[in-house]
Amino acid sequence: MEVSLRATVPPQFNRIPKSKPHNNRPVVCCFGLENHNSVELNQSKNDEPERTHNDIWRLFTEAQRNIMYLNRQRVQAIEELDEMKKEQKSLLEKLEQLESQTHASIKEDPFSIISELLLRIDSMVLTGILDTREASGFRSLVINTSLNVADYFADIISKSDAEILAQLRHVSNKKKMKGFHIIHICTEMEPVASVGSLASYVTSLSHVLQRHGNLVEVILPMYATLNLESINSLWEIKAEFFSYFDGQLHRNRIWTGVVNGIAATFIQPVYYSSFFNTENIYGYPNDFERFSYFSRASLDYILKSGKKPDVIHIHNWETSIVGPLFWDIFANQGLAATRILLTCQGLKSQCLEQPDKLAMCGLDPAKLHRHDRLQDNNKPHLVNILKAGIVYSNKVIVMSSIHSKDQIVSTLSHGLEFALDTHKDKLLIAPFGYDDSPWDPSQDKFLPRGYTADDTRGKAISKAALQQQLGLPENIASVFVGYMFTEDSDVDLENIKSLVRDSSTRGVQFIFVGISKIYGMKNKLESFQEGLKDENVRFVDEYDESLLHLIFAGSDIILCSFDDPMLQMPVKAIKYGAAPVPVNFTDDRLRKFIDPGNTERTQLSEYIINTFANVSLSQAIDEIVEEEAITVE
Known part of the structure; x- marks a missing residue:
């Protein structure tokens, strides 16, 4: 038993001390384990070559699979690389094509590159690269009509200021x-910030002035609601710019861009950031503070950038404070040759304020609160901001397609009779103007089909489209009347309600639109709508340019305010084949239009007055219905 045990126990166990077991059970277990281990060890030695062979084959198989996978990945990567190269080549070709198209369009319309180049000159002045004297010479060079700017600068307009400056100095010929x-x-x-007629007036006038060889720029507040998509090359000038307000200098951010080929500068207050982070442009209790800050900042910017314009053109009461600011503070700082021009789209909105508020933008209230300066004629304890523009401007233009200078001074001055009469020699009356291109029914992109006086089928199609869009019965024989509320709409709403009720029983259809984006217009329209519910009447309280064009085309009658044609409604109505009818028709009101001795009116205004001014809405409807009946017979 002992011999057998020693033979089966591995050598390392031979040194275990011998001891008598306490019983037989451990011996049996030990013997059994030793025999089992011996069998396993022998079997392991026999299986080892086979396992080694299997492991090698498994590793070989896995390696082969990995190699095949890597080959597939390599082929796929090569294919993707080739595809990327093709896409890159295609993109480069498209980029070159776009660049060539851009250069071609620039050469076709040099005003865009001129505007952008002028803004780059401003940037160089503000950043200290260029002094104001040399900048003035470069501006003269750029606007010189004998110089083809696109040929010299089209390829480098996107380059650095240093490269553009080098090119400017290279081509400079110092011509006047x-x-x-x-x-x-x-x-x-328009189209970056539009409420009423002022927006289209500024853009259209700037285009005309540019075409006649003038250098035109526009300075605007940087509204939070600005239409950024309509601004090309918008960028911020990285320079410190401060302006004065309320006893301190405040930092502003300056942005520049090109709007329809016109150079535009946008001023963004930093400390007073809330001034223009508003939903609407007008209609806030602090409007005077907002726009007096902007007016002062604009003059500070003009001075710091070294500009010496021939004319600073200001508009309505919002920038009228520029007049006294310029002559009392800025004229003697190198701008003595500059002149101020004020244009008023209307005289109703004037802005009356406490005299002490003038000090916020740096003016002297005691000096200006006088009868011959800014003191309001009806409320002498207040100052009139629109009056400031009238008194301190070299020329004043009042926009009116209908009225003469005498009529405006005597009956339509809204309390400014004394100021207008005193400065009558510098007062000019101009008809409303607008860009003809979007208001031509023969090529109006918003109409389903264009039309002319010789072929009016497109007007009938537009009328059907308008009725369908508004959910009205599609009846081409129905008389359709359109009316657009504006911020200065001064109408007898009860009278209109009565007219609508009477006309609706005859199948006449109406559309009332609040075309102004001004604060409070929606409430005015809702109040009117609440008292007038009719199946033939529709109301729209949102600005929709395409719908506005369709209304002019689809309407038979356009109700107009002849006292204040802010958007030149009569002219647009006539162009689109609709009759302009006074919205507030009374015999007494229209007597002032009939003045055969008045020689200041244009032929257009004479035509409007003689043809439409003495026609009421009911008379116009009767004439259209009778004419339709005759046509059918």
Whole structure:
């Protein structure tokens, strides 16, 4: 038993001391384990070559699979790389094509590159790269009509300031500018910030002035609601710019861009950031503070950038404070040759304020609160901001397609009779103007089909489309009347309600639109709508340009305010084949239009007055219905 045990126990166990077991059970267990281990060890030695062979084959198989996978990945990567190269080549070709198209369009319309180049010159002045004297010479060079700017600068306009400056100095011939340098300081410009007629007026006038060889720029507030998509090359000038307000200098951010080929500068207050982070442009209790800050900042910017414009063009009461600011503070700082031009789209909105508020923008209240200066004629304890523009401007333009200078001074001055009469020699009356291109029914992109006086089928199609869009019965024989509320709409709403009720029983259809974005207009329209519910009447309280065009095209009658044609409604109505009818028709009100001795009216205004001014809505409807009946017979 002992011999057998020693033979089966591995050598390392031979040194275990012998001891008598306490019983037989451990011996049996030990013997059994030893025999089992011996069998396993022998079997392991026999299986080892086979396991080694299997492991090698498994590793080989896995390696082969990995190699095949890597080959597939390599092929796929090569294919993807080839595809990327093709896409890159295609993108480069498209980029080159776009660049060539851009250069071609720039050469076709040099005003865009001129505007952008002028803004780059401003940036160089503000950042200290260029002094004001040399900048003035470069501006003259750029606007010189004998110089083809696109040929010299089209390829480098996106380069650094240093490269552009080198090119400017290279081509500079120091020729005197032939046109005028005009800067608009205003609160609206189409299409970046539009409320009423001012926006289209600024843009259209700037285009015309540019085409006549003048240098035109526009300065606007940087509204939070600005239409950024309509601004090309918008960028911020990285320079410190401060302006004065309420006893301190405040930092502003300056942005520049090109709007429809016109150079535009946008001023963004930093400390008073809330001034223009508003939902609407107008209609807030602090409007005077907002726009007096902007007016002062605009003049500070003009001075610091070294500009010496021939004309600073201001608009309505919002920037009228520029007048006294310019002559009392800025004129003697190198701008003595500059002149101030004020344009008023209307005289109703004037802004009356406490005299002490004038000090916020740096003016002397005691000096200006006088009868011949800013003191309001009806409320002498207040100052009149629109009056400031009238008194301190070199020329004043009042927009009116209907009225003469005498009529405006005597009956439509809204309390400014004394100021207008005193400065009558510098007062000019101009008809409303607008860009003809979007208001031509023969090529109006918003109409389902264009039309002319010789082919009016498109007007009937537009009428059907308008009725369908508004959910009205599609009846081409129905008389359709359109009316657009504006911020200055001064109408007898009860009278209109009565007219609508009477006309609706005859199948006449009406559309009332609040085309102004001004604060409070929605409430005015809702109040009117509440008292007038009719199946033939529709109300729209949102600005919709396409619908506005369709209304002019689809309407038979356009109700207009002849006292204040803010958007030149009569002219647009006539162009689209609709009859402009006074919204507030009374015989007494229209007597002032009939003045055969008045020689100041244009032929257009004479035509409007003689043809439409003495026609009421009911008379116009009767005439259209009778004409339709005759046509059917």
